Amino acid sequence: MPGLSSPILVIDSGLGGLTAVAALRKTLPHEDLLYFGDTARVPYGSKTGKTITSFVRQIIQCMQPHNPKHILIACNTATALALPALRNEFLNISISGVIDPGAKAAAAAAGNKQYPVIAVIATEATIRSRAYEHALARRRQHARVCSIATPLLAPIVEEGRSEDDPLVRLALEQYLRPVLKRGIDVLLLGCTHYPLIKRAIQSITGPKVQVIDSADQCAEDVARRLLTVGMLRGDSGKTGSLRCFVTDESPRFSRLASRFLGFTVATPTWVAPETLYRQETDITVMSA
Amino acid sequence: MPGLSSPILVIDSGLGGLTAVAALRKTLPHEDLLYFGDTARVPYGSKTGKTITSFVRQIIQCMQPHNPKHILIACNTATALALPALRNEFLNISISGVIDPGAKAAAAAAGNKQYPVIAVIATEATIRSRAYEHALARRRQHARVCSIATPLLAPIVEEGRSEDDPLVRLALEQYLRPVLKRGIDVLLLGCTHYPLIKRAIQSITGPKVQVIDSADQCAEDVARRLLTVGMLRGDSGKTGSLRCFVTDESPRFSRLASRFLGFTVATPTWVAPETLYRQETDITVMSA
Numbered sequence A, B: 001m002p003g004l005s006s007p008i009l010v011i012d013s014g015l016g017g018l019t020a021v022a023a024l025r026k027t028l029p030h031e032d033l034l035y036f037g038d039t040a041r042v043p044y045g046s047k048t049g050k051t052i053t054s055f056v057r058q059i060i061q062c063m064q065p066h067n068p069k070h071i072l073i074a075c076n077t078a079t080a081l082a083l084p085a086l087r088n089e090f091l092n093i094s095i096s097g098v099i100d101p102g103a104k105a106a107a108a109a110a111g112n113k114q115y116p117v118i119a120v121i122a123t124e125a126t127i128r129s130r131a132y133e134h135a136l137a138r139r140r141q142h143a144r145v146c147s148i149a150t151p152l153l154a155p156i157v158e159e160g161r162s163e164d165d166p167l168v169r170l171a172l173e174q175y176l177r178p179v180l181k182r183g184i185d186v187l188l189l190g191c192t193h194y195p196l197i198k199r200a201i202q203s204i205t206g207p208k209v210q211v212i213d214s215a216d217q218c219a220e221d222v223a224r225r226l227l228t229v230g231m232l233r234g235d236s237g238k239t240g241s242l243r244c245f246v247t248d249e250s251p252r253f254s255r256l257a258s259r260f261l262g263f264t265v266a267t268p269t270w271v272a273p274e275t276l277y278r279q280e281t282d283i284t285v286m287s288a
Helices: A018-027 A049-066 A076-089 A099-109 A124-129 A131-139 A153-158 A166-182 A194-205 A215-228 A253-261 A273-287 B018-027 B049-066 B076-089 B099-109 B124-129 B131-139 B153-158 B166-182 B194-205 B215-228 B253-261 B273-287
Strands: A008-012 A033-037 A070-073 A117-122 A144-149 A186-189 A210-213 A242-246 B008-012 B033-037 B070-073 B117-122 B144-149 B186-189 B210-213 B242-246
Touching: A008 A018, A008 A049, A018 A033, A018 A215, A018 A253, A033 A049, A049 A076, A049 A124, A049 A273, A049 B273, A070 A076, A070 A215, A076 A099, A076 A117, A076 A124, A076 A131, A099 A117, A099 A131, A099 A186, A099 A210, A099 A215, A117 A124, A117 A131, A117 A166, A124 A131, A124 A144, A131 A144, A144 A166, A153 A166, A153 A194, A166 A194, A166 B166, A186 A194, A194 A210, A273 B049, A273 B273, B008 B018, B008 B049, B018 B033, B018 B215, B018 B253, B033 B049, B049 B076, B049 B124, B049 B273, B070 B076, B070 B215, B076 B099, B076 B117, B076 B124, B076 B131, B099 B117, B099 B131, B099 B186, B099 B210, B099 B215, B117 B124, B117 B131, B117 B166, B124 B131, B124 B144, B131 B144, B144 B166, B153 B166, B153 B194, B166 B194, B186 B194, B194 B210
Parallel strands: A008 A033, A008 A070, A033 A242, A117 A144, A117 A186, A186 A210, B008 B033, B008 B070, B033 B242, B117 B144, B117 B186, B186 B210
Antiparallel strands: none
16 A cells, blocks of 8 residues: 555656646655656557557556555546546546646636636547546536647657747647637647647737646646645655656657756666556456 | 468558558559558657567567568668568568668669769658668768658648648748758658658759659569569459558548558558567567
């Protein structure tokens, strides 16, 4: 059983989830963090729920020996397509995602407006799942939600383009122009990559649109969950540790990690993708 | 042992390799074709040689029961990073790739020029491997090769953007402007996705630059190899079959497949990624 000093595990398809790690570090500076980036099979955003659920299940099983006290699925696509099923499978593990906190932040940003218009930008798979629409409908029944798949934005961020790059601006204009014409109150960034071009996004939407990302709200959500079960670590006087695991030792890691995280991080531990499958096979055999 | 009527197996990271299938169908209309697209783990272009070699090894092992008489690795990244190692492992199987045929086509296009300048555009991993530079140096010792990583182009094609889209033109201008300023004779398209925006590419380079893709040359290369070993099927009076296998049943398949292939194709067979790993485990056990 995990205890007070057990780590929080953050799972992502690649490195974008490190933006959630940065927020957790700020909100919960004394907690030990583990980060698992599935860099061999990234991205998830163009794949099916069946495949993504299987990938995340393997990661959870592989990381169970680390005894995490909470698991944050920091990837929007994985939250949308895999979280509900995995919560039902791993009943003894506390698992949360990024969609509900994001919807909460967006609903709050819409303020007192009776019929707010909230636009969501995300990967194809996240949009297709309608997870944000459902999460927003639960909080703001009268909100109108416009969902826009923006598959190029994550590759654009991963390429390391500057926010002033004309191509970044053109892509944003093309994706956002139709909804901006109709008028929106809030724009929710439904992918962990997008906060890195938030300034460019805000310059396209203009200052009247509230551009919201879920990172801070997510960290607060994790803190609240830990507090509820008495698992929140007090001020130990020292910053918690951070250890990263990846399934492909990409040369992109150090460059992207420091961009997403805002600070540099030790070389990650490599987990061979076949290890994940063997784990799954073992467990299937054990439970058979 | 494979025989005259055994199929040709085409392996790709995703669906781009269907451009090679289209060329094979044209050059070798009577051959039966199998296509394996690793859509659960696509793309390969940002990943390491170790990971990609392991992925392609699993696919070859998984497809061995189909007894292919030849395997074409239609993905440039997989050819660059995995083909040499896999040829040494699977000594009894005839395997070829797309880099050498591409380099041959580019070298031929450079004509009699003594010091031709050949530019290559490809994924990050292909460019990092320097496979095209080496292949071109073997054929045209005095050619100057300019290699340009163009990581956004495959996602742009997969999104289904038209060649007249301003973003397609801007991306191409940004990537190609520096080499076009210096002057090039040949531009080699080092990724199976790029032929789909060849017209846009040619309009940026101008008519004096020869824009070359490897699909036709590749199909001729496969034909030559089969002819050499007496495995080329004669005119049977009917078109060979085509059967597709994918690791993720992406909703993108039908849309993208007909774009890459130029004709519609039957629903693909789904191969669960974990099957690939079990296969590898079994074989490891068997050979231990």
